[in-house]
Amino acid sequence: MQKVSEKVIARARELMHDGTVSKVVGWKAGEFFYDCEPNVFETEESLKDLVYNRFCGANLSKYMIKNSIASGGEGAGKVLVLLKPCDTYSFNQLLTEHRIDRENVYILGVGCEGMCDIDRIRERGFKGITGVLEADSGNELVITTLYGEGKVNIDDVLLNKCDSCKGKAHKIYDELISDNEDEGPRGDRFEGVRELEAMSPEQRFAFWQAELSKCIRCNACRNACPACSCRKCVFDNNASGIASKANTDSFEEKMFHIIRAFHVAGRCTDCGECTRVCPQGIPLHLFNRKYIKDINDFYGEYAAGEEAGQRGPLISFTEQDIEPGHAVVKGGN
Amino acid sequence: MSVNVSVNEPAVKAAAENAAGANTENKEWRPRIVAFCCNWCSYAGADLAGSSRLSYPADVKIIRVPCSCRVNPMFILKAFERGADGVILCGCHPGDCHYSTGNYYTRRRMALLFSMLDYIGVERGRTRVEWVSAAEGARFSAVMNDFVAKITELGENVKVGDLRCKK
Numbered sequence A: 001m002q003k004v005s006e007k008v009i010a011r012a013r014e015l016m017h018d019g020t021v022s023k024v025v026g027w028k029a030g031e032f033f034y035d036c037e038p039n040v041f042e043t044e045e046s047l048k049d050l051v052y053n054r055f056c057g058a059n060l061s062k063y064m065i066k067n068s069i070a071s072g073g074e075g076a077g078k079v080l081v082l083l084k085p086c087d088t089y090s091f092n093q094l095l096t097e098h099r100i101d102r103e104n105v106y107i108l109g110v111g112c113e114g115m116c117d118i119d120r121i122r123e124r125g126f127k128g129i130t131g132v133l134e135a136d137s138g139n140e141l142v143i144t145t146l147y148g149e150g151k152v153n154i155d156d157v158l159l160n161k162c163d164s165c166k167g168k169a170h171k172i173y174d175e176l177i178s179d180n181e182d183e184g185p186r187g188d189r190f191e192g193v194r195e196l197e198a199m200s201p202e203q204r205f206a207f208w209q210a211e212l213s214k215c216i217r218c219n220a221c222r223n224a225c226p227a228c229s230c231r232k233c234v235f236d237n238n239a240s241g242i243a244s245k246a247n248t249d250s251f252e253e254k255m256f257h258i259i260r261a262f263h264v265a266g267r268c269t270d271c272g273e274c275t276r277v278c279p280q281g282i283p284l285h286l287f288n289r290k291y292i293k294d295i296n297d298f299y300g301e302y303a304a305g306e307e308a309g310q311r312g313p314l315i316s317f318t319e320q321d322i323e324p325g326h327a328v329v330k331g332g333n
Numbered sequence B: 001m002s003v004n005v006s007v008n009e010p011a012v013k014a015a016a017e018n019a020a021g022a023n024t025e026n027k028e029w030r031p032r033i034v035a036f037c038c039n040w041c042s043y044a045g046a047d048l049a050g051s052s053r054l055s056y057p058a059d060v061k062i063i064r065v066p067c068s069c070r071v072n073p074m075f076i077l078k079a080f081e082r083g084a085d086g087v088i089l090c091g092c093h094p095g096d097c098h099y100s101t102g103n104y105y106t107r108r109r110m111a112l113l114f115s116m117l118d119y120i121g122v123e124r125g126r127t128r129v130e131w132v133s134a135a136e137g138a139r140f141s142a143v144m145n146d147f148v149a150k151i152t153e154l155g156e157n158v159k160v161g162d163l164r165c166k167k
Ligand code: SF4
Pocket: A221, A224, A225, A226, A227, A228, A264, A267, A268, A269, A270, A271, A272, A273, A274, A275, A288
């Protein structure tokens, strides 16, 4: 990771210096070292803040809507974006939906060995954490704290989305900096969905009621989602009849999660951003993955963002499609 | 035809409230059922059922839509949120949609939505899609009778409106 990181930063500087790109969309350290946040670097000088480390979980694809469309034109350089393998699915999906101007983008595919979740590190008993370093060998990280050092196994502290990594292959790029062999997907991402399906309807309702009651409607899940890219969202549209902030209609408050998940059904790339950003720890991926699993079961395997230009399952059909009555039975078991 | 997508459509509200009202007047529990019927087929099928003196339970509140495809998934969520015990959607037989392909999209959307509803605890029997043509008055009545019987057997639905109110 260290090596890749150094190369990535050096290459970004180079591309900016030689004028290939005029902007860099990358990450910079936030208030704390584990708070790396998306940032648009517009000068060579500012690139001193560019970082690429174990806490760069944020998917930068969505930022390319604004940044690719706003730039370009005579003499203006391209915009460099750093994309991890899983982020490239979102980028492709946005290309499919004509939301990114590909001409104006230079994609630097960056290798990734898994991103960490600071909460999972804390859960392992570390207090006063001051840094997370790569151990010299093996699959370990060194956690430095105010009270000394400790080691953790990387697999125990990855982000939820990395537990079921899609694989290390970039689906789209102009240039690649990666040391990773693609070992294919990791884990069984539908395990959680199956566990829920095995419960009784009452248990499922109780499960979701307990989870969704925690929601504070901060809208972070919607805002971070690269598939949620409408110019005007139903939840902000006073005329839609469901925008409760404006209409004090409780329908939106109650049904928000189902509406959100349905809106991205067939377009969600399972990038995991929604679950990552939720401050309440709600497992939103269990909604998205239910749709993905059902789509695979009913209409054949489909991975949104695998290639640009695919036709999504909800905007196509066949005459022999499964009837909803049968589908529910099939999906539920 | 209105193109303004709104789940506050008076019809959706009224049907759910109507069903709710009917519920409190009688002591005996009656299911609240909302039926979305396509104008070109099932709605005409319902008319035919009526003029042929075929009955179907009064628990079914029909909302007429221009095509089964007009049913935004939010309409169904709205009906459940307001207390429906079952929701049925009727459209033209596949291949016979007045707008050629509307019902094919409906079929995919509803397959996913109903499966999701089941996933959050609204059992599979409470949602249904049926294809009923304008000539099938008898079938319309049979479908509705069967659906009401099934919902009556399932009893009261979970309080979907309380999905975010942990007790
Ligand atoms: S719904 Fe979640 S996992 Fe799917 S694309 Fe949006 S942020 Fe990513």
